Amino acid sequence: MSRHSLETKIGAVTLRNPVLLASGPAGYGLEYEGLLDLERIGGVVTKTISFEPREGNPGTRLHETGGGLLNSIGLENVGAEVFFSEKMPALVDAGIKPVVSLAAEDWEDYRMLLDATAGTVGVDIIELNLSCPNVERGGMAVGTNPELLAKYVRHAKDTLPGMTVLAKLTPNVGDIAALALAAEEAGADGITAINTVVGMDIDLAARRPVFKRIRAGLSGPAVMPIALDAVWRISRTVDIPVVGVGGITSIADAMKFFMAGAAAIQVGTAVFYDPALPERIVETLEETGIPGPLGDCSRMKGAG
Amino acid sequence: MSRHSLETKIGAVTLRNPVLLASGPAGYGLEYEGLLDLERIGGVVTKTISFEPREGNPGTRLHETGGGLLNSIGLENVGAEVFFSEKMPALVDAGIKPVVSLAAEDWEDYRMLLDATAGTVGVDIIELNLSCPNVERGGMAVGTNPELLAKYVRHAKDTLPGMTVLAKLTPNVGDIAALALAAEEAGADGITAINTVVGMDIDLAARRPVFKRIRAGLSGPAVMPIALDAVWRISRTVDIPVVGVGGITSIADAMKFFMAGAAAIQVGTAVFYDPALPERIVETLEETGIPGPLGDCSRMKGAG
Amino acid sequence: MKGLFTGRIIRTQRLSPLSHLIVFERPRGFPDAAPGQFVSLRITSTITPLLRRPFSIMDLTGTELHLLVKVVGKGSDILAHSPCGAEIDIAGPFGGTVFPSPEKKDAVFVAGGTGLAPMIFAARTWKRDRSLGRADLVYGAGCEEELLVSLCGEDFTAVHSATIDGSCGFEGDAVALLEKLVEEGKAGGGILYSCGPTGMVRAMAGRAAARFSRHLTSLESVMACGVGACRGCTVPVKTDGGTVLRTICSDGTVFDASEIDWERWEE
Amino acid sequence: MKGLFTGRIIRTQRLSPLSHLIVFERPRGFPDAAPGQFVSLRITSTITPLLRRPFSIMDLTGTELHLLVKVVGKGSDILAHSPCGAEIDIAGPFGGTVFPSPEKKDAVFVAGGTGLAPMIFAARTWKRDRSLGRADLVYGAGCEEELLVSLCGEDFTAVHSATIDGSCGFEGDAVALLEKLVEEGKAGGGILYSCGPTGMVRAMAGRAAARFSRHLTSLESVMACGVGACRGCTVPVKTDGGTVLRTICSDGTVFDASEIDWERWEE
Numbered sequence A, B: 001m002s003r004h005s006l007e008t009k010i011g012a013v014t015l016r017n018p019v020l021l022a023s024g025p026a027g028y029g030l031e032y033e034g035l036l037d038l039e040r041i042g043g044v045v046t047k048t049i050s051f052e053p054r055e056g057n058p059g060t061r062l063h064e065t066g067g068g069l070l071n072s073i074g075l076e077n078v079g080a081e082v083f084f085s086e087k088m089p090a091l092v093d094a095g096i097k098p099v100v101s102l103a104a105e106d107w108e109d110y111r112m113l114l115d116a117t118a119g120t121v122g123v124d125i126i127e128l129n130l131s132c133p134n135v136e137r138g139g140m141a142v143g144t145n146p147e148l149l150a151k152y153v154r155h156a157k158d159t160l161p162g163m164t165v166l167a168k169l170t171p172n173v174g175d176i177a178a179l180a181l182a183a184e185e186a187g188a189d190g191i192t193a194i195n196t197v198v199g200m201d202i203d204l205a206a207r208r209p210v211f212k213r214i215r216a217g218l219s220g221p222a223v224m225p226i227a228l229d230a231v232w233r234i235s236r237t238v239d240i241p242v243v244g245v246g247g248i249t250s251i252a253d254a255m256k257f258f259m260a261g262a263a264a265i266q267v268g269t270a271v272f273y274d275p276a277l278p279e280r281i282v283e284t285l286e287e288t289g290i291p292g293p294l295g296d297c298s299r300m301k302g303a304g
Numbered sequence C, D: 001m002k003g004l005f006t007g008r009i010i011r012t013q014r015l016s017p018l019s020h021l022i023v024f025e026r027p028r029g030f031p032d033a034a035p036g037q038f039v040s041l042r043i044t045s046t047i048t049p050l051l052r053r054p055f056s057i058m059d060l061t062g063t064e065l066h067l068l069v070k071v072v073g074k075g076s077d078i079l080a081h082s083p084c085g086a087e088i089d090i091a092g093p094f095g096g097t098v099f100p101s102p103e104k105k106d107a108v109f110v111a112g113g114t115g116l117a118p119m120i121f122a123a124r125t126w127k128r129d130r131s132l133g134r135a136d137l138v139y140g141a142g143c144e145e146e147l148l149v150s151l152c153g154e155d156f157t158a159v160h161s162a163t164i165d166g167s168c169g170f171e172g173d174a175v176a177l178l179e180k181l182v183e184e185g186k187a188g189g190g191i192l193y194s195c196g197p198t199g200m201v202r203a204m205a206g207r208a209a210a211r212f213s214r215h216l217t218s219l220e221s222v223m224a225c226g227v228g229a230c231r232g233c234t235v236p237v238k239t240d241g242g243t244v245l246r247t248i249c250s251d252g253t254v255f256d257a258s259e260i261d262w263e264r265w266e267e
């Protein structure tokens, strides 16, 4: 039987297929050796790096909720230098396509990080994690403000000519499609949606919040309807490709994201419990082809 | 053993206990006869009514997701006249405390609805459902705009002197605490949080969104961390009581809401599968008392 | 009056690759029920599945409650494979309208798939109280394997079977077979009782049913509360002025098919 | 090299009201493992529990994989009550550091609760390769019922038991008992091996352990990936410059207790 080609173009980059590991759960890619065949998937969005190494958050970092996972890792990462000199080359050597995820605490940090990225051979696609708290904005995420978001995206496009830039959005806003539009207008080559949803939990016995930082990020099956809605709306608002992520737990879930309008998908939390899922999705896509997006069933209206 | 008194004061009203049924799942209250002892609970927030009767949305109205339920009922209701002349008196006769939930499509509707409410004996507490799409706002919910929300709350307080007014907020905003503050400043006696989270799902076989209106409202265990976070933040922002709702599925969940700062709680989706839960929560509270709110563990910071 | 009960499984039988007979001990205090009523089961105490699952009562004796369960997803799968002795949370009986017994004793039943369950309950109930004479069952399933003839052999005077793939009996669905029987003068008059996929009932309502005095059908829908509170299972019913929405769970499950506004009913 | 396997349960034994021995057929191709390593089980294919659950390897023979499972929540409950024949998704073996065998053959093991499992694996492994001489187990549990003496009777030269409620053996926890033994000159020197609740290891690290040449401990934490990718299970480890975060799942599970920055480790 003839197998479908799954090559997927985003900006100037062609991925061998549209199935990626999401930033964070994917680590620096090689940790899953033996559990998942990384050469079979379209690429790995590496753990978000900042310019300097970061320790992340103290206290409990993971906590399961009904159908979901709260995490408060807090962007622990090795920093740009170690990442570009050690982690990335190892990934590339192993035949894996890295999508480099970047974040910054403030503008100065951001500029240095982009400069470090500019100097690195082999990086042709980055994902800007615009969901992390920003110092200048009093801890608010860059991704909640259209002007700031546009400024960040534009600077990446200016500093890194030819680089394919994905803007990863947070769902913790009133209208995620408006932010996607701001990113597109600022020159983003694609939108990744969604990052985690803000949530919290309480440790009953200890009578305190589970997390030191109190609020954490919700992922997994619980957020899948929220992510699918975001992808649906964004893909009807912008013309650039949308990369769908949030709660994908089965092949069926992946298909739904393509139908909602995603050009590619990422698997995050599910990799923890079902590391073979990304490969199974690729195999199914090879047999069936990538499902086309649904038509515009009706004008968008509010929910009841 | 001595039983704790659970009397709970909200505005000018004293509830026999702080455990309510949430608007929507509760219907008009009496439908659950035989399944749950309504006299044991603090009250029933009746299905949101509008001035005129409404048919609600066409097509599929319910759909299960991972740990959650999407609904697109679309505010089907009998209208103010039938509600106040038939449904409410029946509830009161059965010894049940009604909290009357109100919503309007536009300002004119809203004024008529409040006038109809003003003329009714026996209503001393209402919940304004500010989460439904509003015609004047191009389908956006009143509850997403602080000025509009304040205008609605203020008008209710002006039209209904002495009435206890709860403002029920939607989580589909960037900062729900800011909206709670707007409601408090406009005179609300309490805040109910949260209404459903916007989400969607796709019917793979039919290749179309599950719901005619595409977007629907997510409830159940999946949204519990989101609701708990909202209650935590709102109760640290306003001085009026907060009524917590969203994903309460167990006695432990209910306790967490009180610890997060809720003065009362509502059970929605869980009533469908575990109608005895509200009573069990009341029984436990009678034995243990209502858990006090947690201290301000630390300053609020963004999630990682 | 409806209530919450715990039912213990005392017998199970695999009837086909997908269909299972599950027999519960009738819970103490479980009320009497009539054909067209259903129970709603909380299949696990975890959140998968989250909602209760509705199943028609296939039989209710002094000591037993019978359900016919077809595996179509997670909930039905867990239920169908629950071991004897398992205790399951059962709410019910739900349903505000039921099938009335036939006026002139003879009746034609049309069942598609697990729509068989309420038809069996009707036939058994009315045989017990002697209100049923000749009982013809027109029964369709996807293929021979899913045709549960062993289950209904004794309850009907004649079973007319149809399979979509033609592997057994008439090739086609129950509606086409009913039409054939009507054309051949082998069925018609009296009340037509039906239960099955909405598509089947819809097709029948417009055509074959015209040859019967009434067509009463037990409808299905995704449900949450089961008691008329959530308005999740509505169906448009014609009235003088236009249409009103009725709930399948509490205004039904039994409706006069001619009163349903099929055009406005989009599932 | 770690991998994904399917394990079939071939034997289970209820050891106490809460603790169960679960024996899997060693999956084909399952790699050899060493004391301190663990496996991570996907207990159901539903979303409750969502994440895999980590369990220390208690024994791994040519044909069997033994786990000690204490019921503390949904996942352990389902696992502990899975029937023989059940097939469960097992990932592993995980863990980048393991317990080295004792330098001078004699060893003292301290176990709290299910921390017993890796201690048993160590004792059995080293007995098999003759690297273990006298083996003292200091073992604490909440009450007599949860003291699994039947399980470990043969693996150690002596078992010194403690129960919090004093229902059996020493009244107090394993740390207090260890201190008593040390004071009495009945334990000390060589490597101290431990596994148990973090509170226990923490208490021990500061006190009794000082009388041993090293204190190696297998740590626990909530985990997601199990392979060092998610950074969810970190522990601060002292270095020259200050502290670095190490993952328990892949930089551990075994750490030198003196290198852990206990003050900075807030769970």
Ligand SMILES: Cc1cc2nc3c(=O)[nH]c(=O)nc-3n(C[C@H](O)[C@H](O)[C@H](O)COP(=O)(O)OP(=O)(O)OC[C@H]3O[C@@H](n4cnc5c(N)ncnc54)[C@H](O)[C@@H]3O)c2cc1C
Pocket (backbone or CB within 6 Å): B064, C038, C049, C051, C052, C053, C054, C055, C056, C057, C067, C068, C069, C070, C071, C072, C073, C074, C075, C076, C077, C114, C117, C118, C219, C220, C221, C222, C223, C224, C253
């Ligand atoms: C009044 C009534 C009587 C019924 N009687 C029987 C019966 O006697 N025997 C029988 O096998 N089935 C019967 N059903 C259908 C049965 O309820 C569904 O097959 C079951 O709920 C599916 O659950 P699941 O978890 O296995 O499937 P899911 O994985 O949830 O879904 C599989 C399919 O079932 C549909 N479905 C899901 N939830 C419901 C629900 N709450 N109500 C109806 N459909 C649903 C979905 O739309 C989907 O198409 C009846 C349904 C109703 C409303």
Ligand SMILES: Cc1cc2nc3c(=O)[nH]c(=O)nc-3n(C[C@H](O)[C@H](O)[C@H](O)COP(=O)(O)OP(=O)(O)OC[C@H]3O[C@@H](n4cnc5c(N)ncnc54)[C@H](O)[C@@H]3O)c2cc1C
Pocket (backbone or CB within 6 Å): A064, D038, D049, D051, D052, D053, D054, D055, D056, D057, D067, D068, D069, D070, D071, D072, D073, D074, D075, D076, D077, D114, D117, D118, D219, D220, D221, D222, D223, D224, D253
């Ligand atoms: C390396 C390692 C080895 C372990 N070895 C054993 C063993 O041999 N025998 C044994 O019975 N237990 C062992 N545990 C603990 C075991 O993993 C937990 O008891 C189990 O995951 C609880 O799952 P649950 O669904 O039953 O409980 P939950 O309902 O999820 O939670 C109950 C308690 O367990 C804790 N817990 C939840 N998830 C995890 C997790 N992924 N890791 C650790 N703790 C968690 C929670 O914080 C909570 O306090 C080990 C843990 C680790 C990290």
Ligand SMILES: Cc1cc2nc3c(=O)[nH]c(=O)nc-3n(C[C@H](O)[C@H](O)[C@H](O)COP(=O)(O)O)c2cc1C
Pocket (backbone or CB within 6 Å): A022, A023, A024, A025, A047, A048, A069, A071, A073, A075, A101, A129, A168, A194, A195, A196, A218, A219, A220, A221, A223, A245, A246, A247, A248, A266, A267, A268, A269, A270, D224, D230, D232
């Ligand atoms: C433990 C964990 C760590 C994460 N770290 C990052 C990160 O560093 N950068 C980022 O952009 N997203 C991060 N995410 C978010 C995921 O990439 C993804 O957007 C989100 O989890 C939703 O997808 P999922 O439900 O498939 O996990 C993290 C998620 C988890 C669970």
Ligand SMILES: Cc1cc2nc3c(=O)[nH]c(=O)nc-3n(C[C@H](O)[C@H](O)[C@H](O)COP(=O)(O)O)c2cc1C
Pocket (backbone or CB within 6 Å): B022, B023, B024, B025, B047, B048, B069, B071, B073, B075, B101, B129, B168, B194, B195, B196, B218, B219, B220, B221, B223, B245, B246, B247, B248, B266, B267, B268, B269, B270, C224, C230, C232
């Ligand atoms: C079927 C259904 C109908 C609902 N209808 C209303 C409504 O009419 N008015 C309202 O304010 N909230 C409505 N809600 C929202 C609930 O009151 C509640 O805010 C939300 O479901 C979260 O709580 P839960 O997770 O406990 O259900 C509805 C929820 C469901 C599931």
Ligand code: FES
Pocket (backbone or CB within 6 Å): C222, C223, C224, C225, C226, C227, C228, C229, C230, C231, C232, C233, C234, C247, C248, C249, C250
């Ligand atoms: S299922 Fe709730 S009204 Fe019918």
Ligand code: FES
Pocket (backbone or CB within 6 Å): D222, D223, D224, D225, D226, D227, D228, D229, D230, D231, D232, D233, D234, D247, D248, D249, D250
């Ligand atoms: S569990 Fe993911 S790093 Fe240890």
